[in-house]
Amino acid sequence: MARKYLPTLGELIDRLTIVQLKEVKIPQHKKEYQKEIEEIVHDITEILTTTKQLKIDGDFIRAVIVLAQMNTHIWVNEDNARSGDDSGNQLMLTHGLNGIRNTAKNKIQEVDGGRKDY
Numbered sequence: 001m002a003r004k005y006l007p008t009l010g011e012l013i014d015r016l017t018i019v020q021l022k023e024v025k026i027p028q029h030k031k032e033y034q035k036e037i038e039e040i041v042h043d044i045t046e047i048l049t050t051t052k053q054l055k056i057d058g059d060f061i062r063a064v065i066v067l068a069q070m071n072t073h074i075w076v077n078e079d080n081a082r083s084g085d086d087s088g089n090q091l092m093l094t095h096g097l098n099g100i101r102n103t104a105k106n107k108i109q110e111v112d113g114g115r116k117d118y
Contacts, residue, residue, distance in 0.1 A: 008114040009047050010067075010105035016040045017068040021075050051112040063107035070101040 007015070016037065023033035048054065074097050081090040106116040 007043075008105075008109055009044065009112050010108035010114070010116075012040055012044050012047070013064055013108055014067055014071070014101070014105055016044070017071045018075075020068075021071060025075070047112055055111050059107060060111055063104040067101060067104040067108070070097045070104065073097050074101070 019033050019036050019040065023030055023037065026033070048056075074094055077090055077094050077097070102117050109116050
């Protein structure tokens with residue numbers, strides 16, 4: 001039976017940005033992350049080559065960059081919180097960053113008309 005709930009393009013790009021961070025930040029598992037990156041890139045390529053009406057433009061590229069930046073900020077914020085840094089409201093910051101992250105993923109979804117997160 002075929003899958004009915006595949007990751008969207010936005011979810012794949014989001015995961016790619018996170019695994020890319022892990023590859024750099026957790027070098028003891030670099031090979032595993034490289035394999036996952038390879039698989040994600042394959043699936044992104046499949047989507048981009050089979051979608052008939054692609055709308056890859058400057059807004060799309062910006063959304064990808066924003067998504068990567070938000071994931072980096074979330075990573076640093078969570079790392080600081082785990083290290084006992086309680087300056088500022090880390091939970092509220094992460095919540096706000098996740099909102100921006102979801103907006104970026106929804107913008108990416110406009111390329112293939114996939115489902116959005118509301």
